[in-house]
Amino acid sequence: MAAPAPPLAQQPCENCSIRAHAVCARCQDTQLAQLESLKYCRSFDAGQVIVWAGERMEFVGTVLSGMADLTQQLVDGRRQMVGLLLPGDFVGRPGRAVARYTITATTATTLCCFKRDQFEDLLQETPDLAGRLLAMTLDELDAARDWMMLLGRKSARERIASLLVILARREAALIGQKPEGRIGIELPLTREAIADRLGLTLETVSRQFGALKTDRLIVLEGARRVVVPSFAALVAECGDDAEEALA
Amino acid sequence: MAAPAPPLAQQPCENCSIRAHAVCARCQDTQLAQLESLKYCRSFDAGQVIVWAGERMEFVGTVLSGMADLTQQLVDGRRQMVGLLLPGDFVGRPGRAVARYTITATTATTLCCFKRDQFEDLLQETPDLAGRLLAMTLDELDAARDWMMLLGRKSARERIASLLVILARREAALIGQKPEGRIGIELPLTREAIADRLGLTLETVSRQFGALKTDRLIVLEGARRVVVPSFAALVAECGDDAEEALA
DNA sequence: CGTCGGATTGAATGCTGTCAATTCCGGTGG
DNA sequence: CCACCGGAATTGACAGCATTCAATCCGACG
Numbered sequence: 001m002a003a004p005a006p007p008l009a010q011q012p013c014e015n016c017s018i019r020a021h022a023v024c025a026r027c028q029d030t031q032l033a034q035l036e037s038l039k040y041c042r043s044f045d046a047g048q049v050i051v052w053a054g055e056r057m058e059f060v061g062t063v064l065s066g067m068a069d070l071t072q073q074l075v076d077g078r079r080q081m082v083g084l085l086l087p088g089d090f091v092g093r094p095g096r097a098v099a100r101y102t103i104t105a106t107t108a109t110t111l112c113c114f115k116r117d118q119f120e121d122l123l124q125e126t127p128d129l130a131g132r133l134l135a136m137t138l139d140e141l142d143a144a145r146d147w148m149m150l151l152g153r154k155s156a157r158e159r160i161a162s163l164l165v166i167l168a169r170r171e172a173a174l175i176g177q178k179p180e181g182r183i184g185i186e187l188p189l190t191r192e193a194i195a196d197r198l199g200l201t202l203e204t205v206s207r208q209f210g211a212l213k214t215d216r217l218i219v220l221e222g223a224r225r226v227v228v229p230s231f232a233a234l235v236a237e238c239g240d241d242a243e244e245a246l247a
Numbered sequence: 248m249a250a251p252a253p254p255l256a257q258q259p260c261e262n263c264s265i266r267a268h269a270v271c272a273r274c275q276d277t278q279l280a281q282l283e284s285l286k287y288c289r290s291f292d293a294g295q296v297i298v299w300a301g302e303r304m305e306f307v308g309t310v311l312s313g314m315a316d317l318t319q320q321l322v323d324g325r326r327q328m329v330g331l332l333l334p335g336d337f338v339g340r341p342g343r344a345v346a347r348y349t350i351t352a353t354t355a356t357t358l359c360c361f362k363r364d365q366f367e368d369l370l371q372e373t374p375d376l377a378g379r380l381l382a383m384t385l386d387e388l389d390a391a392r393d394w395m396m397l398l399g400r401k402s403a404r405e406r407i408a409s410l411l412v413i414l415a416r417r418e419a420a421l422i423g424q425k426p427e428g429r430i431g432i433e434l435p436l437t438r439e440a441i442a443d444r445l446g447l448t449l450e451t452v453s454r455q456f457g458a459l460k461t462d463r464l465i466v467l468e469g470a471r472r473v474v475v476p477s478f479a480a481l482v483a484e485c486g487d488d489a490e491e492a493l494a
Numbered sequence: 495c496g497t498c499g500g501a502t503t504g505a506a507t508g509c510t511g512t513c514a515a516t517t518c519c520g521g522t523g524g
Numbered sequence: 525c526c527a528c529c530g531g532a533a534t535t536g537a538c539a540g541c542a543t544t545c546a547a548t549c550c551g552a553c554g
Contacts, residue, residue, distance in 0.1 A: 199399025
Protein backbone atom coordinates (compact mmCIF):
# COMPACT_ATOMS: atom_id res chain seq x y z
CA MET A 1 0.00 0.00 0.00
CA ALA A 2 2.38 2.71 1.26
CA ALA A 3 5.53 2.27 -0.78
CA PRO A 4 8.56 4.21 0.52
CA ALA A 5 8.58 7.70 -0.96
CA PRO A 6 11.73 8.31 -3.01
CA PRO A 7 13.85 11.17 -1.69
CA LEU A 8 13.08 14.22 -3.77
CA ALA A 9 15.73 16.67 -4.84
CA GLN A 10 15.33 20.10 -3.28
CA GLN A 11 14.37 22.18 -6.28
CA PRO A 12 15.02 25.91 -6.07
CA CYS A 13 11.89 28.03 -5.86
CA GLU A 14 12.77 30.09 -8.88
CA ASN A 15 12.28 27.09 -11.14
CA CYS A 16 9.03 26.10 -9.47
CA SER A 17 6.31 25.61 -12.07
CA ILE A 18 3.41 26.47 -9.82
CA ARG A 19 4.86 29.37 -7.94
CA ALA A 20 2.63 31.93 -9.66
CA HIS A 21 -0.44 30.17 -8.26
CA ALA A 22 0.89 29.08 -4.89
CA VAL A 23 0.84 30.64 -1.46
CA CYS A 24 4.34 32.04 -2.04
CA ALA A 25 3.31 33.87 -5.21
CA ARG A 26 3.69 37.36 -3.79
CA CYS A 27 6.88 36.78 -1.85
CA GLN A 28 10.01 38.81 -2.51
CA ASP A 29 13.39 37.20 -3.15
CA THR A 30 14.59 37.53 0.41
CA GLN A 31 11.41 36.01 1.76
CA LEU A 32 11.66 33.27 -0.82
CA ALA A 33 15.14 32.46 0.36
CA GLN A 34 13.79 32.09 3.86
CA LEU A 35 11.02 29.77 2.67
CA GLU A 36 13.56 27.83 0.68
CA SER A 37 15.65 27.15 3.74
CA LEU A 38 12.69 25.70 5.62
CA LYS A 39 10.87 23.78 2.95
CA TYR A 40 11.05 20.07 2.33
CA CYS A 41 9.40 17.76 -0.15
CA ARG A 42 7.21 14.75 0.42
CA SER A 43 5.96 12.25 -2.13
CA PHE A 44 2.95 9.98 -2.01
CA ASP A 45 1.86 7.11 -4.20
CA ALA A 46 -1.50 6.94 -5.85
CA GLY A 47 -4.08 5.82 -3.31
CA GLN A 48 -1.90 6.58 -0.33
CA VAL A 49 -3.47 8.49 2.56
CA ILE A 50 -1.60 11.71 3.32
CA VAL A 51 -3.44 12.47 6.56
CA TRP A 52 -6.35 10.85 8.33
CA ALA A 53 -9.17 12.95 9.69
CA GLY A 54 -8.67 13.36 13.43
CA GLU A 55 -4.94 12.78 13.19
CA ARG A 56 -2.44 15.40 14.24
CA MET A 57 -0.99 17.24 11.27
CA GLU A 58 2.32 18.92 11.91
CA PHE A 59 2.90 20.35 8.47
CA VAL A 60 1.29 22.50 5.84
CA GLY A 61 2.22 22.48 2.20
CA THR A 62 1.54 23.09 -1.44
CA VAL A 63 0.74 20.52 -4.09
CA LEU A 64 3.58 20.50 -6.62
CA SER A 65 2.27 17.75 -8.85
CA GLY A 66 -0.43 15.12 -8.87
CA MET A 67 -3.89 15.25 -7.39
CA ALA A 68 -5.27 14.66 -3.92
CA ASP A 69 -8.68 14.85 -2.34
CA LEU A 70 -10.28 15.82 0.96
CA THR A 71 -13.02 13.49 2.11
CA GLN A 72 -15.43 13.34 4.99
CA GLN A 73 -17.53 10.43 6.19
CA LEU A 74 -20.80 9.86 7.99
CA VAL A 75 -21.28 7.19 10.65
CA ASP A 76 -22.66 4.64 8.20
CA GLY A 77 -19.84 5.14 5.72
CA ARG A 78 -21.45 7.53 3.25
CA ARG A 79 -18.61 9.60 1.87
CA GLN A 80 -18.38 13.07 0.43
CA MET A 81 -15.33 14.54 -1.17
CA VAL A 82 -15.17 18.17 -0.05
CA GLY A 83 -12.10 19.28 -1.95
CA LEU A 84 -9.91 18.36 -4.85
CA LEU A 85 -6.29 19.45 -4.55
CA LEU A 86 -4.42 20.27 -7.73
CA PRO A 87 -0.94 21.72 -8.27
CA GLY A 88 -0.64 25.06 -6.52
CA ASP A 89 -3.29 24.28 -3.92
CA PHE A 90 -2.53 24.72 -0.25
CA VAL A 91 -2.78 21.79 2.13
CA GLY A 92 -3.41 22.01 5.84
CA ARG A 93 -4.45 24.81 8.06
CA PRO A 94 -2.35 27.19 10.10
CA GLY A 95 -3.66 27.35 13.65
CA ARG A 96 -5.11 23.87 13.66
CA ALA A 97 -3.22 20.83 14.82
CA VAL A 98 -5.83 18.18 14.05
CA ALA A 99 -6.94 17.42 10.50
CA ARG A 100 -10.67 17.68 9.88
CA TYR A 101 -10.63 15.76 6.62
CA THR A 102 -8.86 12.74 5.32
CA ILE A 103 -6.45 13.68 2.54
CA THR A 104 -5.69 11.00 -0.01
CA ALA A 105 -3.35 11.09 -2.98
CA THR A 106 -5.48 10.34 -6.04
CA THR A 107 -2.46 10.06 -8.28
CA ALA A 108 1.21 10.08 -7.35
CA THR A 109 1.60 13.40 -5.58
CA THR A 110 4.44 15.61 -4.41
CA LEU A 111 4.08 18.25 -1.74
CA CYS A 112 6.26 21.20 -0.84
CA CYS A 113 5.99 21.25 2.94
CA PHE A 114 6.73 23.39 5.95
CA LYS A 115 6.53 22.51 9.60
CA ARG A 116 3.29 23.99 10.78
CA ASP A 117 4.71 26.01 13.67
CA GLN A 118 7.46 27.41 11.48
CA PHE A 119 4.93 28.35 8.83
CA GLU A 120 2.77 30.06 11.43
CA ASP A 121 5.76 32.15 12.49
CA LEU A 122 6.42 33.03 8.86
CA LEU A 123 2.81 34.13 8.45
CA GLN A 124 3.22 36.56 11.33
CA GLU A 125 6.34 38.12 9.84
CA THR A 126 5.45 38.04 6.18
CA PRO A 127 2.38 40.04 5.13
CA ASP A 128 2.91 38.96 1.52
CA LEU A 129 2.47 35.37 2.58
CA ALA A 130 -0.50 36.05 4.87
CA GLY A 131 -2.23 38.18 2.28
CA ARG A 132 -1.83 35.58 -0.42
CA LEU A 133 -3.10 32.84 1.87
CA LEU A 134 -6.13 34.95 2.70
CA ALA A 135 -6.85 35.53 -0.98
CA MET A 136 -6.49 31.82 -1.71
CA THR A 137 -8.75 30.89 1.18
CA LEU A 138 -11.40 33.36 0.04
CA ASP A 139 -11.23 31.87 -3.45
CA GLU A 140 -11.64 28.41 -2.01
CA LEU A 141 -14.60 29.59 0.00
CA ASP A 142 -16.27 30.91 -3.14
CA ALA A 143 -15.49 27.64 -4.86
CA ALA A 144 -16.96 25.67 -1.96
CA ARG A 145 -20.12 27.75 -2.21
CA ASP A 146 -20.38 27.01 -5.91
CA TRP A 147 -20.12 23.34 -5.02
CA MET A 148 -22.97 23.83 -2.56
CA MET A 149 -25.09 25.03 -5.46
CA LEU A 150 -24.08 21.96 -7.44
CA LEU A 151 -24.75 19.52 -4.63
CA GLY A 152 -27.98 21.12 -3.51
CA ARG A 153 -29.69 21.90 -6.78
CA LYS A 154 -28.13 20.40 -9.88
CA SER A 155 -29.27 17.25 -11.69
CA ALA A 156 -26.90 14.35 -12.19
CA ARG A 157 -26.21 15.39 -15.77
CA GLU A 158 -25.49 18.97 -14.77
CA ARG A 159 -23.14 17.79 -12.03
CA ILE A 160 -21.08 15.70 -14.43
CA ALA A 161 -20.94 18.51 -16.97
CA SER A 162 -19.95 20.96 -14.25
CA LEU A 163 -17.15 18.72 -12.99
CA LEU A 164 -15.71 18.40 -16.47
CA VAL A 165 -15.88 22.16 -16.97
CA ILE A 166 -14.20 22.78 -13.64
CA LEU A 167 -11.38 20.36 -14.35
CA ALA A 168 -10.87 21.80 -17.83
CA ARG A 169 -10.72 25.32 -16.42
CA ARG A 170 -8.27 24.38 -13.69
CA GLU A 171 -6.08 22.49 -16.12
CA ALA A 172 -6.06 25.44 -18.50
CA ALA A 173 -5.50 28.01 -15.76
CA LEU A 174 -2.23 26.33 -14.76
CA ILE A 175 -0.81 27.29 -18.14
CA GLY A 176 -2.57 30.64 -18.15
CA GLN A 177 -5.22 29.82 -20.74
CA LYS A 178 -8.96 29.48 -21.05
CA PRO A 179 -10.54 26.31 -22.41
CA GLU A 180 -12.14 26.73 -25.83
CA GLY A 181 -13.38 24.67 -28.75
CA ARG A 182 -12.25 21.04 -28.79
CA ILE A 183 -10.40 20.00 -25.64
CA GLY A 184 -9.25 16.90 -23.82
CA ILE A 185 -9.65 16.38 -20.09
CA GLU A 186 -7.70 13.97 -17.91
CA LEU A 187 -9.84 12.31 -15.27
CA PRO A 188 -7.62 10.54 -12.76
CA LEU A 189 -10.64 9.74 -10.62
CA THR A 190 -12.50 6.46 -10.48
CA ARG A 191 -16.26 6.53 -11.04
CA GLU A 192 -16.65 6.04 -7.33
CA ALA A 193 -14.43 9.03 -6.52
CA ILE A 194 -16.40 11.14 -8.99
CA ALA A 195 -19.61 9.98 -7.35
CA ASP A 196 -18.26 10.93 -3.93
CA ARG A 197 -17.35 14.36 -5.25
CA LEU A 198 -20.71 14.95 -6.91
CA GLY A 199 -22.97 13.47 -4.25
CA LEU A 200 -24.12 10.65 -6.54
CA THR A 201 -23.64 6.91 -6.83
CA LEU A 202 -21.06 5.43 -9.14
CA GLU A 203 -23.82 3.85 -11.24
CA THR A 204 -25.48 7.19 -11.82
CA VAL A 205 -22.14 8.70 -12.79
CA SER A 206 -21.56 5.93 -15.28
CA ARG A 207 -25.04 6.29 -16.76
CA GLN A 208 -24.68 10.05 -17.18
CA PHE A 209 -21.33 9.67 -18.88
CA GLY A 210 -23.12 7.31 -21.22
CA ALA A 211 -25.91 9.81 -21.83
CA LEU A 212 -23.47 12.66 -22.54
CA LYS A 213 -21.64 10.36 -24.94
CA THR A 214 -24.88 9.42 -26.71
CA ASP A 215 -25.67 13.12 -27.04
CA ARG A 216 -22.24 13.71 -28.62
CA LEU A 217 -21.26 16.17 -25.92
CA ILE A 218 -18.28 14.07 -24.92
CA VAL A 219 -16.19 11.25 -26.35
CA LEU A 220 -14.71 8.72 -23.96
CA GLU A 221 -11.15 7.57 -24.62
CA GLY A 222 -11.02 4.80 -22.10
CA ALA A 223 -12.62 5.47 -18.74
CA ARG A 224 -10.14 8.11 -17.61
CA ARG A 225 -9.93 10.51 -20.52
CA VAL A 226 -12.68 12.64 -21.99
CA VAL A 227 -12.63 14.60 -25.22
CA VAL A 228 -15.03 17.49 -25.47
CA PRO A 229 -15.81 18.46 -29.08
CA SER A 230 -17.33 21.78 -28.06
CA PHE A 231 -16.46 23.26 -24.71
CA ALA A 232 -19.22 25.86 -25.03
CA ALA A 233 -21.83 23.13 -25.56
CA LEU A 234 -20.65 21.42 -22.39
CA VAL A 235 -20.82 24.66 -20.42
CA ALA A 236 -24.42 25.03 -21.60
CA GLU A 237 -25.22 21.72 -19.86
CA CYS A 238 -24.13 23.03 -16.45
CA GLY A 239 -27.29 24.99 -15.70
CA ASP A 240 -25.23 27.95 -14.49
CA ASP A 241 -26.16 31.47 -15.37
CA ALA A 242 -22.84 33.08 -16.09
CA GLU A 243 -19.73 30.95 -16.10
CA GLU A 244 -18.31 30.32 -12.69
CA ALA A 245 -14.72 29.99 -11.62
CA LEU A 246 -15.03 27.09 -9.24
CA ALA A 247 -12.00 25.16 -8.07
CA MET B 248 -39.96 47.19 -0.35
CA ALA B 249 -36.82 49.09 0.65
CA ALA B 250 -37.90 51.31 3.51
CA PRO B 251 -35.43 54.05 4.47
CA ALA B 252 -32.99 52.78 7.05
CA PRO B 253 -33.21 54.78 10.27
CA PRO B 254 -29.96 56.52 11.20
CA LEU B 255 -28.20 54.42 13.79
CA ALA B 256 -26.32 55.87 16.69
CA GLN B 257 -22.58 55.27 16.52
CA GLN B 258 -22.02 52.84 19.37
CA PRO B 259 -18.52 52.65 20.82
CA CYS B 260 -16.70 49.40 20.09
CA GLU B 261 -16.04 48.64 23.73
CA ASN B 262 -19.73 48.06 24.33
CA CYS B 263 -20.14 45.96 21.22
CA SER B 264 -21.83 42.68 22.07
CA ILE B 265 -20.28 40.65 19.28
CA ARG B 266 -16.76 41.98 19.36
CA ALA B 267 -15.31 38.77 20.79
CA HIS B 268 -16.51 36.90 17.69
CA ALA B 269 -15.99 39.55 15.05
CA VAL B 270 -13.14 40.39 12.73
CA CYS B 271 -11.90 43.02 15.18
CA ALA B 272 -11.66 40.54 18.06
CA ARG B 273 -7.86 40.62 18.27
CA CYS B 274 -7.39 44.34 17.81
CA GLN B 275 -5.64 46.47 20.42
CA ASP B 276 -7.16 49.66 21.79
CA THR B 277 -5.28 51.96 19.43
CA GLN B 278 -6.31 49.89 16.41
CA LEU B 279 -9.84 49.80 17.68
CA ALA B 280 -9.86 53.58 17.89
CA GLN B 281 -8.82 53.69 14.26
CA LEU B 282 -11.58 51.28 13.25
CA GLU B 283 -14.02 53.29 15.29
CA SER B 284 -13.23 56.45 13.38
CA LEU B 285 -13.93 54.77 10.04
CA LYS B 286 -16.92 52.60 10.82
CA TYR B 287 -20.52 53.41 10.09
CA CYS B 288 -23.77 51.53 10.62
CA ARG B 289 -26.39 50.42 8.15
CA SER B 290 -29.80 48.94 8.86
CA PHE B 291 -31.99 46.79 6.69
CA ASP B 292 -35.59 45.68 7.02
CA ALA B 293 -36.64 42.07 6.93
CA GLY B 294 -36.75 40.90 3.34
CA GLN B 295 -34.65 43.75 2.03
CA VAL B 296 -31.81 42.94 -0.34
CA ILE B 297 -28.46 44.17 0.96
CA VAL B 298 -26.51 43.52 -2.24
CA TRP B 299 -27.42 41.90 -5.54
CA ALA B 300 -25.10 39.35 -7.09
CA GLY B 301 -23.13 41.05 -9.85
CA GLU B 302 -23.54 44.48 -8.28
CA ARG B 303 -20.58 46.53 -7.16
CA MET B 304 -20.06 46.35 -3.43
CA GLU B 305 -18.06 49.18 -1.97
CA PHE B 306 -18.18 48.16 1.64
CA VAL B 307 -17.44 45.26 3.93
CA GLY B 308 -18.93 44.80 7.34
CA THR B 309 -19.94 42.75 10.30
CA VAL B 310 -23.44 41.66 11.25
CA LEU B 311 -24.35 43.31 14.56
CA SER B 312 -27.86 41.95 14.88
CA GLY B 313 -30.42 40.10 12.82
CA MET B 314 -29.89 37.46 10.18
CA ALA B 315 -29.06 37.60 6.50
CA ASP B 316 -28.42 35.03 3.81
CA LEU B 317 -26.22 34.55 0.75
CA THR B 318 -28.04 33.08 -2.22
CA GLN B 319 -27.10 31.90 -5.65
CA GLN B 320 -29.36 31.07 -8.59
CA LEU B 321 -29.31 28.89 -11.68
CA VAL B 322 -30.65 30.00 -15.06
CA ASP B 323 -34.06 28.44 -14.51
CA GLY B 324 -34.48 29.99 -11.09
CA ARG B 325 -33.46 27.11 -8.84
CA ARG B 326 -32.00 28.71 -5.76
CA GLN B 327 -29.44 27.63 -3.21
CA MET B 328 -28.59 29.51 -0.08
CA VAL B 329 -24.83 29.23 0.38
CA GLY B 330 -24.43 31.07 3.63
CA LEU B 331 -26.36 32.22 6.65
CA LEU B 332 -25.03 35.36 8.29
CA LEU B 333 -25.51 35.72 12.03
CA PRO B 334 -24.21 38.34 14.48
CA GLY B 335 -20.42 38.49 14.33
CA ASP B 336 -20.19 37.20 10.76
CA PHE B 337 -18.21 39.10 8.20
CA VAL B 338 -19.88 40.39 5.05
CA GLY B 339 -18.16 41.11 1.77
CA ARG B 340 -14.75 40.34 0.49
CA PRO B 341 -11.60 42.44 0.53
CA GLY B 342 -10.06 42.50 -2.91
CA ARG B 343 -13.30 41.97 -4.77
CA ALA B 344 -15.45 44.80 -6.04
CA VAL B 345 -18.33 42.75 -7.44
CA ALA B 346 -20.58 40.65 -5.23
CA ARG B 347 -20.84 36.99 -6.19
CA TYR B 348 -23.94 36.28 -4.15
CA THR B 349 -27.12 38.10 -3.39
CA ILE B 350 -27.29 39.07 0.27
CA THR B 351 -30.75 39.44 1.76
CA ALA B 352 -31.78 40.48 5.25
CA THR B 353 -33.88 37.61 6.63
CA THR B 354 -34.88 39.60 9.68
CA ALA B 355 -34.24 43.27 10.45
CA THR B 356 -30.47 43.50 10.33
CA THR B 357 -27.80 45.98 11.33
CA LEU B 358 -24.31 46.02 9.90
CA CYS B 359 -21.12 47.65 11.12
CA CYS B 360 -19.50 48.76 7.87
CA PHE B 361 -16.24 50.03 6.44
CA LYS B 362 -15.52 51.36 2.99
CA ARG B 363 -13.87 48.51 1.18
CA ASP B 364 -10.75 50.37 0.09
CA GLN B 365 -10.22 51.75 3.58
CA PHE B 366 -10.63 48.30 5.06
CA GLU B 367 -8.12 46.90 2.61
CA ASP B 368 -5.62 49.50 3.72
CA LEU B 369 -6.29 48.61 7.35
CA LEU B 370 -5.69 44.95 6.56
CA GLN B 371 -2.26 45.79 5.20
CA GLU B 372 -1.28 47.72 8.30
CA THR B 373 -2.94 45.62 10.95
CA PRO B 374 -1.75 42.02 11.27
CA ASP B 375 -4.22 41.46 14.11
CA LEU B 376 -7.05 42.26 11.75
CA ALA B 377 -5.66 40.23 8.84
CA GLY B 378 -4.92 37.25 11.03
CA ARG B 379 -8.37 37.25 12.51
CA LEU B 380 -9.98 37.53 9.09
CA LEU B 381 -7.89 34.60 7.87
CA ALA B 382 -8.96 32.51 10.84
CA MET B 383 -12.61 33.41 10.29
CA THR B 384 -12.37 32.62 6.59
CA LEU B 385 -10.78 29.24 7.32
CA ASP B 386 -13.59 28.50 9.75
CA GLU B 387 -16.15 29.43 7.14
CA LEU B 388 -14.40 27.20 4.65
CA ASP B 389 -14.64 24.27 7.05
CA ALA B 390 -18.28 25.09 7.62
CA ALA B 391 -18.92 25.25 3.88
CA ARG B 392 -17.33 21.83 3.52
CA ASP B 393 -19.56 20.44 6.24
CA TRP B 394 -22.50 21.82 4.28
CA MET B 395 -21.20 20.00 1.22
CA MET B 396 -21.44 16.77 3.18
CA LEU B 397 -24.99 17.66 4.17
CA LEU B 398 -26.06 18.60 0.66
CA GLY B 399 -24.32 15.73 -1.06
CA ARG B 400 -25.09 12.84 1.22
CA LYS B 401 -27.63 13.47 3.93
CA SER B 402 -31.31 12.50 3.83
CA ALA B 403 -34.04 15.12 4.18
CA ARG B 404 -34.56 14.20 7.83
CA GLU B 405 -30.84 14.40 8.58
CA ARG B 406 -30.64 17.78 6.88
CA ILE B 407 -33.43 19.25 8.99
CA ALA B 408 -31.95 17.84 12.17
CA SER B 409 -28.52 19.18 11.20
CA LEU B 410 -29.87 22.65 10.52
CA LEU B 411 -31.55 22.78 13.91
CA VAL B 412 -28.36 21.60 15.59
CA ILE B 413 -26.30 24.19 13.75
CA LEU B 414 -28.64 27.03 14.67
CA ALA B 415 -28.77 25.91 18.29
CA ARG B 416 -24.96 25.77 18.45
CA ARG B 417 -24.54 29.18 16.87
CA GLU B 418 -27.13 30.71 19.12
CA ALA B 419 -25.46 29.20 22.18
CA ALA B 420 -21.96 30.12 21.04
CA LEU B 421 -22.85 33.82 21.00
CA ILE B 422 -23.34 33.69 24.74
CA GLY B 423 -20.42 31.33 25.23
CA GLN B 424 -22.39 28.20 25.97
CA LYS B 425 -23.05 24.77 24.56
CA PRO B 426 -26.58 23.56 23.89
CA GLU B 427 -27.74 20.79 26.19
CA GLY B 428 -30.89 19.06 27.35
CA ARG B 429 -34.13 20.87 26.58
CA ILE B 430 -33.64 23.92 24.37
CA GLY B 431 -35.64 26.31 22.22
CA ILE B 432 -34.57 27.42 18.75
CA GLU B 433 -35.73 30.51 16.89
CA LEU B 434 -36.24 29.90 13.20
CA PRO B 435 -36.66 33.21 11.41
CA LEU B 436 -36.67 31.42 8.06
CA THR B 437 -39.70 30.50 5.99
CA ARG B 438 -40.05 26.88 4.91
CA GLU B 439 -38.97 27.97 1.47
CA ALA B 440 -35.81 29.62 2.79
CA ILE B 441 -35.03 26.48 4.79
CA ALA B 442 -35.57 24.43 1.66
CA ASP B 443 -33.18 26.66 -0.29
CA ARG B 444 -30.59 26.25 2.44
CA LEU B 445 -30.94 22.47 2.61
CA GLY B 446 -31.30 21.71 -1.08
CA LEU B 447 -34.87 20.47 -0.66
CA THR B 448 -38.37 21.65 -1.55
CA LEU B 449 -40.54 23.46 0.94
CA GLU B 450 -43.00 20.54 0.93
CA THR B 451 -40.29 18.08 1.91
CA VAL B 452 -39.14 20.43 4.67
CA SER B 453 -42.66 20.65 5.99
CA ARG B 454 -43.14 16.87 5.90
CA GLN B 455 -39.89 16.24 7.73
CA PHE B 456 -40.76 18.75 10.44
CA GLY B 457 -43.97 16.80 10.78
CA ALA B 458 -42.11 13.50 11.01
CA LEU B 459 -39.70 14.82 13.65
CA LYS B 460 -42.68 16.13 15.57
CA THR B 461 -44.46 12.76 15.36
CA ASP B 462 -41.29 11.10 16.65
CA ARG B 463 -41.24 13.50 19.62
CA LEU B 464 -37.82 14.85 18.65
CA ILE B 465 -39.15 18.37 18.32
CA VAL B 466 -42.18 20.37 19.39
CA LEU B 467 -43.39 23.14 17.10
CA GLU B 468 -44.52 26.37 18.75
CA GLY B 469 -45.96 28.04 15.71
CA ALA B 470 -44.04 27.64 12.49
CA ARG B 471 -41.05 29.70 13.53
CA ARG B 472 -40.09 28.31 16.89
CA VAL B 473 -38.92 24.82 17.73
CA VAL B 474 -38.49 23.26 21.14
CA VAL B 475 -36.10 20.34 21.37
CA PRO B 476 -36.78 18.11 24.40
CA SER B 477 -33.42 16.36 24.09
CA PHE B 478 -30.63 18.03 22.19
CA ALA B 479 -28.56 14.84 22.24
CA ALA B 480 -31.40 12.90 20.61
CA LEU B 481 -31.57 15.48 17.84
CA VAL B 482 -27.81 15.32 17.30
CA ALA B 483 -28.17 11.56 16.90
CA GLU B 484 -30.47 12.20 13.93
CA CYS B 485 -27.81 14.12 12.03
CA GLY B 486 -25.88 11.12 10.76
CA ASP B 487 -22.58 12.74 11.70
CA ASP B 488 -19.83 10.80 13.31
CA ALA B 489 -18.47 13.19 15.88
CA GLU B 490 -20.24 16.45 16.46
CA GLU B 491 -19.33 19.14 14.01
CA ALA B 492 -18.99 22.85 14.52
CA LEU B 493 -20.55 24.08 11.30
CA ALA B 494 -21.70 27.65 10.91
C1' DC C 495 -5.21 -17.40 -20.27
C1' DG C 496 -7.23 -16.41 -15.87
C1' DT C 497 -7.99 -13.06 -12.40
C1' DC C 498 -9.32 -8.92 -10.24
C1' DG C 499 -10.78 -4.22 -9.85
C1' DG C 500 -13.20 -0.95 -12.26
C1' DA C 501 -16.91 0.18 -15.42
C1' DT C 502 -21.20 -0.64 -17.64
C1' DT C 503 -25.89 -2.13 -17.99
C1' DG C 504 -30.46 -3.83 -16.28
C1' DA C 505 -34.57 -4.09 -13.31
C1' DA C 506 -36.98 -2.68 -9.37
C1' DT C 507 -37.50 0.22 -5.32
C1' DG C 508 -37.90 4.48 -2.94
C1' DC C 509 -37.05 9.12 -1.61
C1' DT C 510 -37.92 13.47 -2.93
C1' DG C 511 -40.10 16.50 -6.27
C1' DT C 512 -44.22 18.18 -8.55
C1' DC C 513 -48.82 19.68 -8.78
C1' DA C 514 -52.86 20.69 -6.38
C1' DA C 515 -56.06 21.32 -2.62
C1' DT C 516 -56.73 22.67 2.06
C1' DT C 517 -55.66 24.55 6.52
C1' DC C 518 -53.48 27.66 9.52
C1' DC C 519 -52.24 32.03 11.17
C1' DG C 520 -51.33 36.89 11.53
C1' DG C 521 -52.93 41.23 10.24
C1' DT C 522 -56.47 44.43 8.63
C1' DG C 523 -60.62 46.73 8.47
C1' DG C 524 -65.46 46.95 9.21
C1' DC D 525 -64.98 41.83 18.51
C1' DC D 526 -65.26 39.40 14.59
C1' DA D 527 -65.18 38.55 9.70
C1' DC D 528 -62.20 38.59 6.10
C1' DC D 529 -58.00 38.38 3.56
C1' DG D 530 -53.48 36.73 1.92
C1' DG D 531 -49.30 34.53 2.57
C1' DA D 532 -47.32 30.66 4.72
C1' DA D 533 -47.67 25.98 5.97
C1' DT D 534 -49.57 21.50 5.74
C1' DT D 535 -51.33 17.51 3.51
C1' DG D 536 -52.42 14.37 -0.38
C1' DA D 537 -51.74 11.88 -4.77
C1' DC D 538 -48.72 10.86 -8.22
C1' DA D 539 -44.53 11.00 -11.05
C1' DG D 540 -39.66 10.81 -11.75
C1' DC D 541 -34.88 10.76 -10.94
C1' DA D 542 -31.51 8.65 -8.60
C1' DT D 543 -30.44 4.66 -5.69
C1' DT D 544 -30.07 -0.13 -4.77
C1' DC D 545 -29.07 -4.70 -5.87
C1' DA D 546 -27.33 -7.69 -9.21
C1' DA D 547 -25.29 -9.34 -13.40
C1' DT D 548 -22.11 -8.64 -17.07
C1' DC D 549 -18.35 -6.52 -19.43
C1' DC D 550 -13.82 -4.61 -20.01
C1' DG D 551 -8.92 -4.02 -19.57
C1' DA D 552 -4.59 -4.32 -17.13
C1' DC D 553 -1.49 -7.54 -15.32
C1' DG D 554 0.59 -11.66 -13.66
